Amino acid sequence: MKRNFQDGHVRCAGGMIFLALTLPALAQQAGLIPTSRLINPGELVKVLQSSKLEKPLLIQIGSHVLYSQAHIPGSQYVGPSASEAGIEQLRQRIQSLPRGKFIVIYCGCCPWSHCPNVKPADDAMHAMGFTNVKVLYIANNFGADWVDKGYPVAKGD
Amino acid sequence: MKQKKLLIGMMAIAVALGAYFLERSGTTGSRRSLAHGTLAPDFSLSQLSGEQLQLSTYRGKVVLLDFWATWCDPCREVIPRFVDLQNKYRSQGLQIIGVSMDDEPEPVRAFYQRFHMNYPVVMGTAKVGELYGGILGLPIAFLLQRDGRVYAKHVGATDSLVFENEIINLLRN
Numbered sequence: 001m002k003r004n005f006q007d008g009h010v011r012c013a014g015g016m017i018f019l020a021l022t023l024p025a026l027a028q029q030a031g032l033i034p035t036s037r038l039i040n041p042g043e044l045v046k047v048l049q050s051s052k053l054e055k056p057l058l059i060q061i062g063s064h065v066l067y068s069q070a071h072i073p074g075s076q077y078v079g080p081s082a083s084e085a086g087i088e089q090l091r092q093r094i095q096s097l098p099r100g101k102f103i104v105i106y107c108g109c110c111p112w113s114h115c116p117n118v119k120p121a122d123d124a125m126h127a128m129g130f131t132n133v134k135v136l137y138i139a140n141n142f143g144a145d146w147v148d149k150g151y152p153v154a155k156g157d
Numbered sequence: 158m159k160q161k162k163l164l165i166g167m168m169a170i171a172v173a174l175g176a177y178f179l180e181r182s183g184t185t186g187s188r189r190s191l192a193h194g195t196l197a198p199d200f201s202l203s204q205l206s207g208e209q210l211q212l213s214t215y216r217g218k219v220v221l222l223d224f225w226a227t228w229c230d231p232c233r234e235v236i237p238r239f240v241d242l243q244n245k246y247r248s249q250g251l252q253i254i255g256v257s258m259d260d261e262p263e264p265v266r267a268f269y270q271r272f273h274m275n276y277p278v279v280m281g282t283a284k285v286g287e288l289y290g291g292i293l294g295l296p297i298a299f300l301l302q303r304d305g306r307v308y309a310k311h312v313g314a315t316d317s318l319v320f321e322n323e324i325i326n327l328l329r330n
Contacts, residue, residue: 063226064260068283069291080260082228110295111313114230140313141294155283 030115030135033122039104039134045151048072054102056134061090061121062107062142070147072106073154080107082116087124099129106135108142190290191307197222197299198288202256202279205266210254210279213305218252219327220301221320224281224292225255227264231314232296236272238317242324243276249328250303256281258292302327 039047047053058075060067067077078093079086094103103125107117118135125133138145147153191197197220199213212220223239225232243253255278257265262280269278286292289299300309300323309323 063228063258065258065281065283065286066293069286070293080228108294109226110229110231116228116230143291143293144312147291147293 081121
């Protein structure tokens with residue numbers, strides 16, 4: 001029993017050390033994205049429903065399991081941008097596009113301040129020279145801030 | 158007069174309980190939500206070991222079903238607490254089950270070993286997510302009674318003391 005208790009605390013301490021070491025690097029700081037590069041769900045819906053406004057290329061940069069359950073109709077899945085593989089897939093998808101192309105990226109996996117995907121994706125796209133990129137500001141998660149609002153949703157791959 | 162006061166008191170308690178459970182369930186809108194007392198949908202999913210895990214085989218235990226992912230900070234932060242809770246209450250009938258919403262099992266395996274997770278983790282699917290009302294944001298945890306019914310749903314980062322208090326209550330029954 002005592003051994004289990006000690007093991008538990010050693011494990012707990014080890015876990016906390018790991019978190020302390022890794023979380024600063026993983027803190028993707030979505031909050032650092034300038035507000036001028038954000039678009040709210042309501043604004044995006046207006047754009048998508050307008051017959052006059054330019055339609056963006058919509059890219060989902062979160063988990064595929066979440067995408068399969070619900071995503072914005074017409075949006076494309078490229079993979080979570082928190083990983084180098086995800087960023088590479090994003091680069092490949094947009095490489096050939098004009099740098100002024102209107103693109104909206106979104107995730108919605110987690111509360112905004114915890115999203116690991118939007119900041120790396122936004123950084124990568126700007127590093128590639130894209131000038132008309134917006135990041136969908138999802139305060140809580142895609143379920144609460146998009147699906148539950150009654151905005152259009154598609155399912156599947 | 159006395160009966161009227163009693164009736165008003167009972168109605169007030171009913172409203173308070175309703176508000177409590179509504180708040181705990183945490184979801185609104187068009188998605189189907191699993192209400193308090195609903196039988197948790199059964200599923201069979203692959204564990205990291207490759208073996209299948211069937212939720213209904215844990216009937217009789219208090220189950221904490223944790224939808225999480227390795228890339229989700231609030232999910233990661235609570236895992237060491239869940240490991241502690243599993244150690245502390247295993248003998249009384251607590252079973253934590255992690256449902257990873259990662260796309261691939263490799264990072265989950267690495268995380269599992271690194272954090273010495275002591276409860277089964279299965280790889281979630283969109284279908285199971287939909288069965289549970291849509292797992293469209295993480296973390297989401299369901300606490301199930303021994304009879305397999307939903308006792309509580311927690312969306313977003315939740316203090317582990319909240320889980321522990323609810324687990325203690327359920328283990329008593």
